[in-house]
Amino acid sequence: MVLKEYRQKFYNALDVLYPQEESETFFKILSQEYLKLAAFEIPLNFQLELTEAQQIRFDQALNRLKKFEPLQYIVGTTEFYGFPFVLSPDVLIPRPETEELVEWIYTDFKDKECRVLDIGTGSGAIAVSLARILPKASITALDVSAKALKIAAENATANAVKVRFIEQDILACETLEESYDVIVSNPPYVRDLEKAEIKPNVINYEPHLALFVPDDNALLFYRKIAELALKALQPNGILYFEINQYLGEQTVSLLKNIGFSKVELRSDFAGNPRMIKAQR
Incomplete structure (x- = not known):
C-alpha cells in the first residue's frame, strides 16, 4: 500500500473518534516519526510504497489511537517550550498552559543568578526548560516517583543541562533542606468531582497520582508547599503555582493567610485563571 492510500485508511478509521484536523496532525507526526519525513516531504512521497514493517508500526499506532491513548505516549516524545522531551505513562504530558508559567519565571529572573526548586517535576518539563533558558540559575527538582525522576533525568541529559533530582514525598516533608530564590510547582489539583470533564x-492513561486530589481537601498540596516555601524562600523570594482554574480565589486566600504578600493571579491564553505568583 502506498502512503496516500494508507493515509485515507487512517483518516477513515478515526473519522468518528477525532476531528479531521486532529487526525491529520496524528498522521503527520507518525509519518515524521516512522518514515523520517519532514512535514513538507509527506505529500511529495504519497506514492511511497510502505514496507510491511512500516505498515505494522502505523497499524499499531492506529489501534492505540482508537482506544484514545495519547499520541505522545505512542511515539514516546513531545515538545515543551520548544525543547524535546521523552515521555512515558509514568509522567504527565506537559501542557501549553505550563509553558506560560515557565515564561513568567523567565521574565522575572532572566540574567539573574538564582536558586530554583521545582516540586513535583514529573517529566522535568519545568526544571529542564528553566535550566536551558536561565543559564545563571541552579536548578533542583523533586518528585515522589522514582520512575518519573528517571524520565526527568533522561530529559536533562538530552537537553544538555544540569539539574539536581531528589526523590521525596512533599506531603511527608517537614522542611526543605536548602533555601531558594524561586519555588515552582504544578501539583495535582483536579478534584474527583471534575473527573466527568476529563477526556x-x-x-x-495519564498517572492519577499526578492529577487528582480529594474533593474535601483540594488544596492540600498548595497548603503544604506554601508552608514549606515560606520558610525556605530567601527574603523577597517568589513562589509560583499552576492552579485549578475553579479555585483561583481560594488559592489566593490560602497564600495570603499563610503569610505571602503581593499575591498575583494570572489567566492563561484561554482566559482561565491558571497561575499564581506570591512573594515571601
Missing part, C-alpha cells in the same frame, strides 16, 4: 485520553 478518556487523560483519565485512562
